[in-house]
Amino acid sequence: MTDQGDPGSVPKAGTTVSPQTARFQIAARTRQAHEALHHHPLIGRLLADDLSVPEYRRILCVFRDVFVAAENCRSASGAFDDFSLRRQCKALLQDAPSASQDMSDDLFYFGTDHEVLGMLYTLHGAQFGGAVIRQHLKQTLPMAPMAYYGLKPDPQNWKSLVVELDQSCKQKGALDCISTGARQTFELIDAVASAANAAGIGASQHNTTLAVGGQPTNGGL
Numbered sequence: 001m002t003d004q005g006d007p008g009s010v011p012k013a014g015t016t017v018s019p020q021t022a023r024f025q026i027a028a029r030t031r032q033a034h035e036a037l038h039h040h041p042l043i044g045r046l047l048a049d050d051l052s053v054p055e056y057r058r059i060l061c062v063f064r065d066v067f068v069a070a071e072n073c074r075s076a077s078g079a080f081d082d083f084s085l086r087r088q089c090k091a092l093l094q095d096a097p098s099a100s101q102d103m104s105d106d107l108f109y110f111g112t113d114h115e116v117l118g119m120l121y122t123l124h125g126a127q128f129g130g131a132v133i134r135q136h137l138k139q140t141l142p143m144a145p146m147a148y149y150g151l152k153p154d155p156q157n158w159k160s161l162v163v164e165l166d167q168s169c170k171q172k173g174a175l176d177c178i179s180t181g182a183r184q185t186f187e188l189i190d191a192v193a194s195a196a197n198a199a200g201i202g203a204s205q206h207n208t209t210l211a212v213g214g215q216p217t218n219g220g221l
């Protein structure tokens, strides 16, 4: 894994993330769930030369609903305001405006701040792949809405998040909890994208059995 202190820059060969860091451990524990998205029938299309506008719109709807629900969850926890997802939510709502207001309040039920921190690792870390995907989209869909994929990386915010991960992981059991939150967030994106793909619609009409963390009223992942 490369230490991309500056997520917007092309990975620098030779500089690595120390295995002692929480980030390295979390990345290792979520690699399978992350790479499953690279091969997902919808999300994986982001790097396809023949990606269509309806597919891209559906992917943006999936990300919009997941990021808005995640920011609602973070805000409800009252924690990690420095790592809010407001910037990404604003861009995704610009790219994929949504009719319904309460579209995403039923996706995240994390009961601990450590799980919320894991969720924030996954969603802020998406800017790494985003840098690669942005270059590709400029070729494949140059006229498509790009507020989200056009977002300027925030290297200082990422560095502060990595420091927060290391600090938190000094607490017993924190690494397991944070990794669970991070992995379940990848898995939720996978499930919401699969539901949107199966229904051939924007995500906001997904059924309410998709959720992560504690016990939603009717089942969950």
Ligand code: HEM
Binding pocket: 001, 002, 004, 011, 023, 024, 027, 034, 037, 038, 043, 044, 045, 046, 047, 121, 122, 123, 124, 125, 126, 127, 128, 129, 130, 132, 186, 189
């Ligand atoms: C087709 C879809 C995707 C591609 C091609 C992709 C590609 C990448 C690449 C190339 C990296 C840098 C890896 C490295 O430095 O070793 C990365 C890192 C990362 N991606 Fe993805 N990604 C995709 C989807 C996603 C999604 C949907 C999310 C979450 C919303 C995500 C979250 C992350 C995270 C958290 C990291 C940082 C890991 C770390 O360095 O600690 N990725 N991705």
